[in-house]
Amino acid sequence: MKRKLLTGNAAAAWGARLARTDYVPAFPITPQTEIIETIANWVDNGEMDARMVTLDSEHSMITAAGAAATTGVRVFTATSSQGLLYGMEMLYTVAGWRAPFVLVNVSRGLATPITLEPDHNDILAARDSGFLQIHCATCQEVLDSILIAFRLGEDERVRLPVIVNLDGFYLSFTREPVEIPDAEAAGRFVSSYDAGNIPFRASAPVSQAVAAIGGTAYSYFRYETHLAAQNALSVYEEVAGEFTRRFGRTHDAVETYRSDEAEYVFVMIGSFATKAKEAVDRLREAGWSIGLVRPRLLRPFPEEQIRRVLTGKKGIAVIDQNLSMGKGGVLYMELASALHGQANVPPLVSFIGGLGGRDITPEEFYEMASVTRTAAETEEIPPPRLLYTKGEIREVRKLQAIAHAERLELEPEK
C-alpha cells in the first residue's frame, strides 16, 4: 500500500489496473481522457497486462465491452456525458446480456448548450438501463468503488454491469491523497473473472441475446434483471463489508455525516456533497442541528437505509445537480417515492443547482437550510428552487448585450 496524490481520473485508472482488467475498449472524451491515456501508457510499458482498443464510438465501445465480458474476460471502460448518451442503446442492451464489467462515467453537463463541466443529467439518463450505479465524492472513493464494483457486478446473484460515477473537473482533475492498495491484496479481493454460464467456446455453443417475441418471455427476462439488481443491495453490504475488513476503509451504500441526531438534513450525491459537509460544520457552529445524507448507491436504490436515516427528521433539503425538464430534480423524485407512505416523513424541499459545474456557495447552503426550516415550521412546501443569483442574471444580460451589439455591427446597413 502506498499513499499518493492522484486525480480522480488517475484513481480510476488505478482501480482498473488493480482489478487485473484484461480488456479496455475505449473512446476519448473530455474530461475522461486521462483515464484511457494512463491505461494506454501502462499497457505499452508492460505495467498492465491488458489489451486496449480504441473503437469508433461509445456505441461500439460499449458493444465490444459487453461482448468481451460475455466471452469471458474482465473488462473496464470509461466515458462521459455525450459519450454515455451516444452509447445509451448499448447500455440497455448489454445489461440484458447480464455481462458484468465496470464503466466509469466522468459526469459532464449535456448539450444543448454543449459544455464541459459537471452535472448529473448524463448519469441519471442511464438510471433505468440495468447498470448498477455507484456515485463517488472523493478520489479515494473512485479507486475503492471500482474494486467493489467488479466484485458486485460479477457476483453470481447479480451478474450486471456497474457504472462508477465521478464528477468532471471537481474530481477528474483534482489531486487528492489516495491510498493505493497493494496489488496482491487487491487481486485477492477481486479474485479471477468468471464468465458464468454464457461464454462462447467451440465445445459448448450458446445463443446469447436472442429475440424474445411476445410479452411473456420478454417480461420474464426483464423481471429477472430487475430482481438481480435488487439482489445487489445485500451483495453490496457483503462486498463493502469485506472491503472494510481487508483495507480498513468504509463505503456504505448511504453515507451519513452528522445526521444521526440532526433535525435537518441535506441530501445530495457526488463531489459537491463535500461542500455540503463544510456547510454542515459551519451551520453546526452557528447552533443548527443539521447533517448530510449522501446515497452512494443509486441503482439499486437503498430504500431501507434512506427511510431509516430520513424519517423522523424535521426537514430535508434535496439538492439536485440535474434537471428533468418540466418536472424538477431526479433525486428529489427518488426520495419522495422511497418515503411515500412511511410514518414521520419530513417535508422534502427541492433545490436545483450546480448545473454545468456552477458552484454551490456556502451562503446558498445556509439559505437552503433556512428555507427548509421555514417550510417545516409553516408546513408550506415551496416549489423547486433553481439556484441562481442576481449577479449571475446580470452577467448573462451583459453577455446578451455584447452578442446583440456584435450582431448589429455585422448587419448590413438598412
Added chain:
Amino acid sequence: MNETKTAFKRMKDLPSTHLLGTGTPMCAGCGGLQAIHEIYDILGEKTVFVNAAGCMTLLSVYPFTPFRGSWLYTSMGSAPAGAQGVRDALDILIQKKRIDSRENLNVVVLTGDGAANGIGMSATSGAIERDLDFIYICYDNEGYGNTGQQYSSATPHAARTATSKGPRGFPGYKKDLFSIWASHKPTYVATVVGAEPVDLARKVEKSKKMKGPRMLIALSPCPTGWDFNPMEAVEIGKLAVRTGVWPLKEYADGKVVHTKIPGRRPPVEEYLKLQGRYAHLFRPDRNETLLREIQARVDAYWDGVE
C-alpha cells in the same frame, strides 16, 4: 481463382449435408437464407455469428436456433464492434492460457444491407481499419426488408419500395459497398449469390483460410420485398449475374478480379420484368428512358472490366 486449389469444382462437390436447421421464420424463397445456408455449410459450426437487427435476427427466437454454433445479437449499428469484443476476448483467453486454442471460434458478422451500408458503417470501417480478424456476411436484399422493404442506400435505381412508390421508383443509386470495403484495403471482399453456389463455395473456402477483415456481399433476391413468385428466386439470382446487374468478383492483394464474366449478356429487362418492384417500368407504358438508363449503367460497368 484458378491459382487457388479448390475442393469445389462443380455442383457435386458441394456439401450434401447441411448445418443450418430448418423451420426458420424466413419467407419462402428467401435468397438471403439460401446464401447463409450455403456459406454456413463451408464455414462450419466452430463459428459465432454476431448479428445486427434485420431479417436474420428472427432466425434465433427464444428458445430456438437453427445454428449449431454460437450466436450473439448486438444492435443494428454495432455488430462489427461486438465481433471485436468476442475476437479480442478469445485472443486474450488463449494468450493467457485460460482456454485451450481448440476452443477458438471464427467470428462472423451477419447483417443486412441496411446495417452494412448505413447505420453500421462507422463500426464496420473501424473494424477493418483495426484489421479485425473476422468475416462479415451481408445479405443484400436491397432495402429495409424486415420492416417492409423501405428503400435503403443499397436499393437500386428506379426500384419501387414502400417509401418510393412514385412512377420513377427510387431516385437514388445503389451504394457501392464492395468498393467502400476495398478502399479500406482489407484482406478479402467478394460478391456472391446463392444461385451460383459453386462460385460462392470457392469464395467462402478461400476467405476461411485467410486472416483479417473479410467480406461476403450476398445478393439476396427477396420475394416479398421485390415482389416475385418465391419459385423464381433462384432464376432471378442467376439472371442478376447473367444480365450483368450483379457482377461476381473478389478483391484480394489490392486487385479486383471478376470470377464470372457473362459472355453475351441478355438485356437487363429480362431480370427486371420478373419483379413487381420494376412493374412500373413496363406497365401501363414502357418507360424507355429509365430502362435505357439502367441498361446503359450496366453496359458502362462491363465496358470498364478488362
